[in-house]
Amino acid sequence: MSSINPALDTMPKLLIHNAGVIGGRPAIRHKDFGIWQTWTWSEMLEEVRAFSVGLDELGLKRGDKFAIIGGNRPRLYWAICAGQALGAVPVPVYADAVAEEMAYVLAHAEVTLAVVEDQEQVDKIIAISDRLPQLGRVVYDEPRGLKDYDHARLIAFEDVQRLGRKKLAGDAGCLRQWEAAVAAGKGGDLSIILYTSGTTGRPKGVMLTYENAIVSARNANAFDNLGRDEEVIAYLPLAWIGDHIFSYVQSYVAGYCVNCPETPDTVVEDRREIGTTYAFAPPRVYENTLTLTMVRMADAGAFKRKLFDFFIAVARRWGEKILNREKVPLGARALYGIGNLLVYGPLKNRFGLSRIRVAYTAGEAIGPEIFRFWRAVGLNLKQLYGQTEASVYVTAQPDGEIDAETVGKPTPEVEVKIAENGEVLFRSPGVFVGYYKDPDKTAEVRTPDGWVRTGDAGFFDSKTGHLKIIDRAKDVGRLNDGTLLAPKYVENKLKFYPNIREAVAIGAGRDFVCAMVNIDLTAVGSWAERNNVVYSSYQELAGHPRVYDMIAQHIDEVNRSLAEEGVMAGAQIRRFLVLHKELDADDGELTRTQKIRRGFITERYAPLVEALYGGATTADISTEVTFEDGHKGAIAARVAIRDMKPYAARAAKMERAA
Amino acid sequence: MRAPSSREVRLGEALLAVENVSLAFGGVRALTDVSFDIRKGEIRAIIGPNGAGKTSMLNVINGFYPPNTGRITFKGEARTTMRPYAAALGGIARTFQNLALFRGMTTLDNIMAGRALKMHRGFFWQLIRHGPALREEVEHRRRVEEIIDFLEIAAIRKVQVGRLPYGLQKRVELGRALAMEPDLLLLDEPMAGMNLEEKEDMSRFILDVNQQYGTTIALIEHDMGVVMDLSDRVVVLDYGRKIADATPDEVKCDKNVIRAYLGEPHGISA
Numbered sequence: 001m002s003s004i005n006p007a008l009d010t011m012p013k014l015l016i017h018n019a020g021v022i023g024g025r026p027a028i029r030h031k032d033f034g035i036w037q038t039w040t041w042s043e044m045l046e047e048v049r050a051f052s053v054g055l056d057e058l059g060l061k062r063g064d065k066f067a068i069i070g071g072n073r074p075r076l077y078w079a080i081c082a083g084q085a086l087g088a089v090p091v092p093v094y095a096d097a098v099a100e101e102m103a104y105v106l107a108h109a110e111v112t113l114a115v116v117e118d119q120e121q122v123d124k125i126i127a128i129s130d131r132l133p134q135l136g137r138v139v140y141d142e143p144r145g146l147k148d149y150d151h152a153r154l155i156a157f158e159d160v161q162r163l164g165r166k167k168l169a170g171d172a173g174c175l176r177q178w179e180a181a182v183a184a185g186k187g188g189d190l191s192i193i194l195y196t197s198g199t200t201g202r203p204k205g206v207m208l209t210y211e212n213a214i215v216s217a218r219n220a221n222a223f224d225n226l227g228r229d230e231e232v233i234a235y236l237p238l239a240w241i242g243d244h245i246f247s248y249v250q251s252y253v254a255g256y257c258v259n260c261p262e263t264p265d266t267v268v269e270d271r272r273e274i275g276t277t278y279a280f281a282p283p284r285v286y287e288n289t290l291t292l293t294m295v296r297m298a299d300a301g302a303f304k305r306k307l308f309d310f311f312i313a314v315a316r317r318w319g320e321k322i323l324n325r326e327k328v329p330l331g332a333r334a335l336y337g338i339g340n341l342l343v344y345g346p347l348k349n350r351f352g353l354s355r356i357r358v359a360y361t362a363g364e365a366i367g368p369e370i371f372r373f374w375r376a377v378g379l380n381l382k383q384l385y386g387q388t389e390a391s392v393y394v395t396a397q398p399d400g401e402i403d404a405e406t407v408g409k410p411t412p413e414v415e416v417k418i419a420e421n422g423e424v425l426f427r428s429p430g431v432f433v434g435y436y437k438d439p440d441k442t443a444e445v446r447t448p449d450g451w452v453r454t455g456d457a458g459f460f461d462s463k464t465g466h467l468k469i470i471d472r473a474k475d476v477g478r479l480n481d482g483t484l485l486a487p488k489y490v491e492n493k494l495k496f497y498p499n500i501r502e503a504v505a506i507g508a509g510r511d512f513v514c515a516m517v518n519i520d521l522t523a524v525g526s527w528a529e530r531n532n533v534v535y536s537s538y539q540e541l542a543g544h545p546r547v548y549d550m551i552a553q554h555i556d557e558v559n560r561s562l563a564e565e566g567v568m569a570g571a572q573i574r575r576f577l578v579l580h581k582e583l584d585a586d587d588g589e590l591t592r593t594q595k596i597r598r599g600f601i602t603e604r605y606a607p608l609v610e611a612l613y614g615g616a617t618t619a620d621i622s623t624e625v626t627f628e629d630g631h632k633g634a635i636a637a638r639v640a641i642r643d644m645k646p647y648a649a650r651a652a653k654m655e656r657a658a
Numbered sequence: 659m660r661a662p663s664s665r666e667v668r669l670g671e672a673l674l675a676v677e678n679v680s681l682a683f684g685g686v687r688a689l690t691d692v693s694f695d696i697r698k699g700e701i702r703a704i705i706g707p708n709g710a711g712k713t714s715m716l717n718v719i720n721g722f723y724p725p726n727t728g729r730i731t732f733k734g735e736a737r738t739t740m741r742p743y744a745a746a747l748g749g750i751a752r753t754f755q756n757l758a759l760f761r762g763m764t765t766l767d768n769i770m771a772g773r774a775l776k777m778h779r780g781f782f783w784q785l786i787r788h789g790p791a792l793r794e795e796v797e798h799r800r801r802v803e804e805i806i807d808f809l810e811i812a813a814i815r816k817v818q819v820g821r822l823p824y825g826l827q828k829r830v831e832l833g834r835a836l837a838m839e840p841d842l843l844l845l846d847e848p849m850a851g852m853n854l855e856e857k858e859d860m861s862r863f864i865l866d867v868n869q870q871y872g873t874t875i876a877l878i879e880h881d882m883g884v885v886m887d888l889s890d891r892v893v894v895l896d897y898g899r900k901i902a903d904a905t906p907d908e909v910k911c912d913k914n915v916i917r918a919y920l921g922e923p924h925g926i927s928a
Contacts, residue, residue, distance in 0.1 A: 266813045
């Protein structure tokens with residue numbers, strides 16, 4: 001393991017260092033009142049220090065846990081660093097978590113103080129405060145609506161800073177004391193606890209040291225040549241490891257600038273104004289952007305549509321080759337250049353991707369078609385495979401070695417091996433300390449010699465030497481006749497269609513594969529408008545016979561492509577239905593990072609599953625739903641089921657040929 | 659952690675008093691001898707069945723209709739007639755039952771329009787858009803951005819309002835009224851045609867406006883749940899007459915009010 005400079009082995013130390021070396025350069029920006037406000041590294045140091053000393057005054061001590069709840073705002077990032085400067089451990093919580101989930105995490109982590117964004121989060125804390133006896137002060141960023149609240153425990157962010165500034169101004173020794181506290185922090189200390197949303201069971205608190213975070217960040221910066229000139233936008237949940245490393249640790253290590261959007265709804269506009277150079281997003285973001293593009297193009301005039309279709313075809317043929325610096329005929333290059341001027345450039349500009357040098361997709365497998373589309377139009381999109389337990393990085397694709405279906409090679413200092421059951425294992429300096437207060441779970445996941453089980457099944461592609469992930473190891477199942485079924489593989493094929501938002505493939509321990517599908521309201525709604533399909537609700541649209549026809553056509557195409565893949569031919573979809581409600585994280589059907597929870601869904605929709613395998617053509621279902629304010633209601637529906645014809649496996653033909 | 663309501667303490671003296679106001683259009687009596695007051699800092703609801711004279715009442719208050727008899731005292735100044743322009747200058751802003759926005763303009767420009775009365779540089783200065791005129795515009799823009807932030811409409815700042823859904827247009831209209839920094843804000847059915855979520859949002863904004871800016875608010879609303887939750891005092895009109903004036907809880911139990919809402923034929927005593 002390579003060592004890190006002990007003078008720069010924590011984020012607060014890096015902050016002081018950066019303020020000294022690149023103090024005049026921008027460190028963080030926030031769009032507020034319609035204008036980008038910038039803080040340089042030295043200004044940021046002053047803000048963090050004032051808040052940190054204020055927290056000290058409020059009684060936050062070394063080793064204490066404190067919660068961070070809210071969106072991507074500079075002050076919440078400052079709060080993380082301010083607490084770490086005192087040796088306290090931040091525990092970021094998903095801002096959209098309902099009170100119940102929040103109560104579990106805050107109680108489990110034994111937080112003694114919380115820094116929250118606004119009234120919404122304060123209300124949640126008030127609602128669960130009787131279950132959090134150890135929780136003391138609650139600091140809020142946005143005062144709006146909180147004027148009439150009892151301020152015995154509440155305190156505004158700027159008031160904490162005022163406390164700190166007063167102390168710093170009045171007591172000359174205070175600054176030295178604070179700097180001594182920062183210097184007392186060591187790379188091996190616990191830096192943060194991140195609760196993973198978890199596809200099963202209660203969230204687990206992943207403990208990372210400063211060294212974990214800093215070594216991973218440094219290696220990632222080196223891997224992609226990231227320096228202080230990068231601009232990134234912070235828009236993913238603070239409680240997600242990706243955002244923590246990318247918008248916080250990597251920025252401190254490289255000295256680049258992090259931009260906080262005005263509101264979650266303005267990210268695209270804000271990104272366009274900044275022109276980010278390095279991006280990190282789950283596949284969903286690229287999917288949604290592509291869906292939006294396709295929907296808009298379908299509504300565009302005939303000339304524009306023809307132009308778009310023509311140049312996208314050119315891009316699909318030559319774009320990736322040009323991006324990979326392969327040999328391309330001059331004519332094709334010229335045509336691509338024109339396309340770039342007319343279509344690709346404006347398209348990328350529309351979504352604020354013009355200046356991107358490196359864009360990563362991670363968190364889940366991306367549809368190969370989506371991936372190729374973005375590369376074809378000249379976006380250097382790469383895949384990355386990571387885990388909270390690894391401080392993100394396990395594998396990534398180096399520039400020029402891109403494949404739509406792999407996740408790349410092990411990143412610097414990471415070792416990867418495949419267990420006998422197909423599970424992927426890794427070992428690296430980023431490997432976590434353990435799950436907080438859960439040694440049994442830690443032992444389950446991490447072997448004594450430091451290997452971590454990812455829970456994902458995969459293999460190294462013989463052609464490229466890259467890792468290929470097929471599914472969760474525990475989700476890979478077999479049909480009754482022994483056919484291999486990787487449900488996610490099938491689902492991802494379905495989700496490529498813009499009309500399909502989510503899909504759930506089931507079949508392990510059954511005779512054949514069935515699918516439950518969620519339509520995408522944007523795409524299908526726009527289709528309905530153009531085709532005079534009248535509907536009054538999501539439920540009605542989802543159940544419309546013509547929508548079923550359309551989905552059936554998509555599934556038919558998926559079946560054909562599965563049939564062509566030999567081993568996957570047996571996983572063709574025989575029956576399907578369109579769900580009457582959108583799968584939602586508030587109902588526990590998706591995780592907070594928007595991954596489907598297959599087991600939970602099959603249980604919850606058991607009557608539908610039975611009907612799928614029972615041969616019925618309709619099924620009745622009543623499901624409980626949770627509204628955003630926490631109260632519950634029920635949705636009842638009758639859902640239609642369709643049969644599909646499977647294709648003959650092409651592998652059989654090949655056998656005959658051989 | 660929430661403090662007990664301190665509303666009673668905050669409610670000050672009367673900001674506006676309506677005394678014996680009557681209004682007739684030809685032979686139709688829209689308002690008959692109506693008197694009530696609106697106190698500083700309160701949220702005052704005006705309710706009543708359809709055609710009870712609620713909107714007429716608002717139109718009288720902001721000077722759009724001159725009353726036939728009676729007088730109105732605003733900030734201690736009594737008057738019988740006033741031009742809407744004067745009312746606006748005096749600190750009365752309103753929103754309309756059927757939106758009255760500039761549909762071809764952006765959200766930002768619509769709300770900027772609400773600042774027109776506060777701009778002092780003349781046409782030619784604005785044409786040059788330099789020096790003092792620019793400084794003035796920047797200052798007003800800052801205020802408008804605060805309102806945009808307050809109403810959480812940053813994402814639609816540069817969208818033409820004609821393209822926005824109804825609920826958001828209502829919010830923009832509220833923004834334009836707020837841009838005038840009014841002492842008295844008149845809201846004519848701010849939640850008409852909204853779904854539950856939009857109503858909840860709008861209710862929160864109304865409460866926040868009242869609390870944060872201390873703006874006195876008079877609102878007409880049909881949704882009784884909203885009225886009962888939001889308002890401090892309620893005036894009930896029926897066929898142009900005031901039939902009740904009390905707290906929401908008292909109004910709920912009032913015999914006359916129940917009769918008016920159940921639609922019992924008039925003139926037949928119970």
